[in-house]
Amino acid sequence: MKRTLAALPVVILAATMLVGCSTTDAASGCEPVAPGSASKAVKLEGKFGEQLKLTSKTPIDSVDLQRSVAIEGEGEQLTDTDMVKAHMSMFTGSDGTQVASEDALLSLDEQSMAPWVIQSLKCSSEGDRVVTTAPAATIFPQGGQDFGVEASDSVLVVLDLKQIVEPRAVGEEQELPEGFPEVSLGKDGDPTITIPEGVTPSGKPEIATRIKGDGPVVKAGDNVSVQYRGVIWRTGETFDSSWDRGSIAPFNTNGVIGGFSDALVGQTVGSQVVSIVPAGEAQGGYPEDKLVEMGHQKDDTMVFVLDIVDASTPPKQ
Missing domain, CATH: 3.10.50.40 (Chitinase A; domain 3)
Known part of the structure; x- marks a missing residue:
């Protein structure tokens, strides 16, 4: 093959x-x-x-x-x-x-x-x-x-x-739903994520589009290139970021956690998406033991801001 x-x-x-x-x-x-x-x-x-x-x-x-x-x-x-x-x-x-x-x-x-x-x-x-x-x-x-x-x-x-x-989301800005974290962008597009005070996450996966790009629609199984920052809701601290590493992350939508994949599939290239991901694989997040292994609490909710830079369908095997 x-x-x-x-x-x-x-x-x-x-x-x-x-x-x-x-x-x-x-x-x-x-x-x-x-x-x-x-x-x-x-x-x-x-x-x-x-x-x-x-x-x-x-x-x-x-x-x-x-x-x-x-x-x-x-x-x-x-x-x-x-x-x-x-x-x-x-x-x-x-x-x-x-x-x-x-x-x-x-x-x-x-x-x-x-x-x-x-x-x-x-x-x-x-x-x-x-x-x-x-x-x-x-x-x-x-x-x-x-x-x-x-x-x-x-x-x-x-x-x-x-x-x-463009190595960042480019499109029409959208208003985020009430209760979502606030997202502000640096000159290069690097997002700062501010968790709303006094708001407890719903415990369910939530996804919203902050910037609507005009590129092709991402399909399940596509190879994508994404800029992203992930923070823990409880602390607001970054735990993972392509921006901090200085390179865009390439992966297949079938090879990541559900909270990542679900935030991408159906969106358009050029979009920026905010994904709130509760703990547990059933909710699209990491298993509880994985979160603890990463130094977080087993019930921590994650927030991702993802810029969809590119997407393409891999050739059939």
């Missing part, structure tokens, strides 16, 4: 799996990775941003990381703070087998992206089709056997840079 990018996101994208490398500020005149005979030899069929077919003669052997721009886009050049939604296609160099094809949210952030991703994106613009070829160890430093990639192989990666996206 072909594995998807979502199945092993750390292996594919995460900087922690590779030695860091420096990047050049795109806004101040960068120097892209040079193309080579391998990256130039890649030929493809298929529409931009959709399923692609490799039509090059194989094998294609890349002794180092090479980068070519097969299609030049007309959009803005990426800066160090931009995030871009890309369609990523991956092939083996030995025989051209496609090992992955799906959307991913990428950036030039050294803390969250692998060096090869940054090297591929450097100097790129919205609308570009970037072709990267590299030895398997560069893309899969921990080994690519789960993707059917041998250590001696080369890997071809095609990034169709479809759209620069």
Whole structure:
């Protein structure tokens, strides 16, 4: 069975799996990775941003990381703070087998992206089709056997840079129901959550939309990218936050607690959602013993503020 990018996101994208490398500020005149005979030899069929077919003669052997721009886009050049939604296609160099094809949210952030991703994106613009070829160890430093990639192989990666996206909720502000926590936003969109004085949570899951985005509707089983902050109602203290970690959280809606998943499914990309989650799996929260293990009380209610940055439906297996 072909594995998807979502199945092993750390292996594919995460900087922690590779030695860091420096990047050049795109806004101040960068120097892209040079193309080579391998990256130039890649030929493809298929529409931009959709399923692609490799039509090059194989094998294609890349002794180092090479980068070519097969299609030049007309959009803005990426800066160090931009995030871009890309369609990523991956092939083996030995025989051209496609090992992955799906959307991913990428950036030039050294803390969250692998060096090869940054090297591929450097100097790129919205609308570009970037072709990267590299030895398997560069893309899969921990080994690519789960993707059917041998250590001696080369890997071809095609990034169709479809759209620069906002790393926060963007839309029409909505009024929260009475009794909900107050949410105020910093300049970057980071929420401050204030628990209302003298109000006891209802003991039932509650969800409300604070900002209504105009993107596609999130479906059950979608891969999503979310900015979020979670606080304990009793204390108002943050216990988890993508904002504090400095990187957007990618996950599948089927792989998180119900209070998280229920707050996302049916909402639109670009929205900000407030989710009040009582203790207990039946209520969509953590089990009581898990809350105690985390240092909270077994009946603590959690409050999440979630910004839906992106969503995409993974390919069928």
